[in-house]
Amino acid sequence: MMFSNRLFNILVPIISVLLGLISGAIIMLIFGYNPIAGFAALWNGAFGDAYFFGETIRQVTPYILSGLAVAFALRSGLLNIGVEGQVFMGWLASVWIGISFELPMVLHLPLAILAAAIAGAFWGFIPGLLKAKLGVHEVIVTIMMNYIALYLSNSIVRNLLSDGADRTENVAATASLQSNWLAEMTFYSRIHYGFIVALLMALVMWFIINRTTTGFELRSVGFNQHASKYAGMNVSKNIILAMVISGAFAGLAGAMEGLGTFGFMSIKSGFTNIGFDGIAVALLGANTAFGVILAAFLFGILKIGALNMPTAAGVPTELVEIIIALIIFFVASSYMIRWVILRFKKEGK
Structure with a gap:
């Protein structure tokens, strides 16, 4: 059974991506586009x-x-729909520090x-506290807090961080993730050192979840809160902690935009x-650190590659959004894929 579960966890994302791409090719054919030229342009x-x-x-x-x-929230049994708002708060906090101080790099x-991490963590703490102490569902709270973050950050940018302008000044060079030599090497793309930070944070998540007592408790609470409480674990503390750490990751995503x-x-x-795209990335990555990295690469390729499709192949960029939606649909329908895999396995015997 363990082998079947491992096989299932590996095959479902792969099959989902393939089914999504095949479905995208069929849609291109139906609307008169050349799928080979379309995918070549995307690549x-x-x-x-x-x-x-x-x-x-x-x-x-x-x-x-x-x-x-x-992914971190899901591993703890929570659905953090508020990552978008936590991204805003991390972005705002990182830029605020970046333009307000003169310090060595x-x-x-x-x-x-x-x-940025602290701001995102605080924005995750609020729904975590409400969930742990009052039983308020985190999905409802985090959705509402996305809008609060959007309009609050707009107000702060206009009234506190600028003189009524639509944007802040650039962060100081000592607080920037941008790199001249990376930009020159890639024909002045916007690549920056934040990629290293993202990989390090994936390692941090893996370590917390798989190699610490805290990670064990978080996973236990995610599997069964009642059993975890019976075993002596502090369920409320772990719910709050999961949302705080999840929010910190999201805040760092905002820092990548603000500083990079x-x-x-x-x-x-x-x-x-x-x-919101992070939800799709986590689902496709099976809520594991390594899987998230691979899924993020796929989504990055689809998002950036899509920009070349209208000019190179005449295929509208909206088609890529359809492909992404289909991939997520097949991931969400994983029980059907599992049924097919197990059916073939039985027939193979």
Whole structure:
């Protein structure tokens, strides 16, 4: 049975991606587009030259962190829909520190990154506390807090961090993740050092979940709260802790945008979708650190590569969104895939 579960966990994401791509090809054929040319354009748009490669890595970076945020909460039995709002708060906090202090880089950059993690953690703490103490469902609270974060950050940017302007000034060079030599090497893409931070955080999540007593308790609470409480675990504490750590990962995703991709924060008319895409990344990555990295790469390739499809193959970029939706649909329908796998396994005997 353990072998079947491992096989299932590996095959479901792979089969889901393949089914999504095949379905996308069928849709292209139905609407008169060449699927081979479409997917070739997508690949070239992601890896065709150094610039596209740099942009793909830049897109992958916040996806890893937002995926980790969702995955960590899910491993603890919680659904953090508020990653998008926590991204906003992390972005805001990192830029605030980045423009407000004059410090050497060895202090300024870590301080700005830490501020983002703390801001995201605080935004995750609120729904965690309400869930643990009052039984308020975290999905409802986190959804509402996304809107609070959006409009609160807009107000702070306009009234506190600028003189009524639509954006802040650029963060100081000592608080920036941007790199001149990386930009030159990739034909001035927006790639930055945040990718290293994202990989390190994936390692941190793996270590916490799989190698610590805290991680064991979080997973136990996620599997069965009543059994965990009976075993002497503090369920309320673990719920709050899970949301705090999840929010910290999300806040770091915001720092990647504030200190890396853009170097400032501007007024937003809507959501960035980094947090919402993180839900898809976590599901496709089976809520594991390594799986999230792979899924983030796939989504980065699809998002950046799609920009080349209209010009190179005449295929609308919306088709990629359909493919992503289909991939998530097949992941969500994993019980059907499992049934097929087990059916073939029985017939093989």
